[in-house]
Amino acid sequence: MKKIMIIGLATGLLAISSCSTSVVPLTGRKVSTFGVNAADLEQQAAQGYSQLLSDPKTKVVSSNSTETQRVKRIGANIQAAVTQYMNANGYGEQIKNYKWEFNLIESPEVNAWCMPGGKVAVYTGILKITKDDAGLATVMGHEIAHAIAQHSVERASDMLKAQLLGTAVGTATSGKSESTQAIVNQLYGVGAQGLYVLPNSRKQELEADKMGLSFMAMAGYNPQNAIGFWQRMAAASEGSQKPPVFLSTHPTDESRIAQIQRDLPEAMKYYKGK
Ligand SMILES: [Zn+2]
Known part of the structure; x- marks a missing residue:
């Protein structure tokens, strides 16, 4: 009886929020x-991205122009290939407001990420592991895939x-209520290390790997190089x-690499070389 009441309350709260359904390109999910x-x-x-890059206390844009240009060039190549693919396959609407940016951050941290809407950051610390253009394209293709898959x-x-369900339970038990807007504000207020760079689920990680391989291939980078990276x-x-x-959000083990091996033949269909 109590359970039914809680579910009823939760459903009521959910109903006032707007619903939408989308399809992830390439995977069809x-x-x-x-x-x-x-x-x-x-x-x-x-x-959040421009604040992060302009605040010297947080992150500093690299002054290494050679490496910065490399990040921007590879990013632009993948962006062009992905945009062409999206437009040709009926997904153009999904990315029409994206404003891609690719920046190299001076930091020993081995890290890279992409915020919603196409704001990519690569840290100088990851370059020793990416090694070459194809390695960097692996990372950037993967991060771009997170943005494309939203x-x-x-x-x-x-x-x-989860919060709405929690609130519904709280409302049912304590009589207090919290508006949906307050919850949304709370979510949006988490900031760059929270909301925008959320640890992805394993499902999303594997999806970004699969999409990233095809994206790098479309841009002319051999996706077989992803294994080495x-x-x-x-x-x-x-x-x-x-x-x-990077590993805290991108756990790398044999099963991940094995899945990438399985995804390679599909990605190779998009690879025509340079
Ligand atoms: Zn990821």
Whole structure:
């Protein structure tokens, strides 16, 4: 009886949020989200990104022009290939407001990420593991895939669902209520290390790997090089006191590499070489 009441309350709260369904390019996975507007999220991310890059106390844009140009060139190549693919396959609407940016951050941290709407950051610390253009394209293709698949929207929606259910339980038991807007504000207020760079689920990681391989291939980078990158990444964590930050959100093990091996033939269809 109590359970039914709680579920009823939760359903009522969910109903006032907006629902939307989208399809992830290349994998065809259907994603239902609600209460999270992708355009709002992209705008918030863009603000967070420029704040992050302009605040010397947080992150410093690299002064190494050669490496910076390499990051921007590879990013632009993948962006062009992905945009062409999206437009040709009926997904153009999904990325029409994306404002891609590719920056190299001066930091020993082994890390890279992409905020909603196409704001990519690569840290100088990861370059020793990416090694060459194809290695860097592996990382950037993967991060770009997170943005294309709108994984942040999905994660924020999942968090909202959990919070709404929690609120419904709280409302039922304590009589207090919290508006949906307050919860959304709370989610949006988490900031760059929270909402925008949420640890992805394993499902999203594998999806980004699969899509990233095809994206790098479309841009003319041989996706077979991804295996070497993930092997070097795995090796970097072995015997290390402080494993690369990238690994905390991108656990690398044999099953991940095995899945990449299985995804390669599909990605190779897009590879025509340079
Ligand atoms: Zn990832």
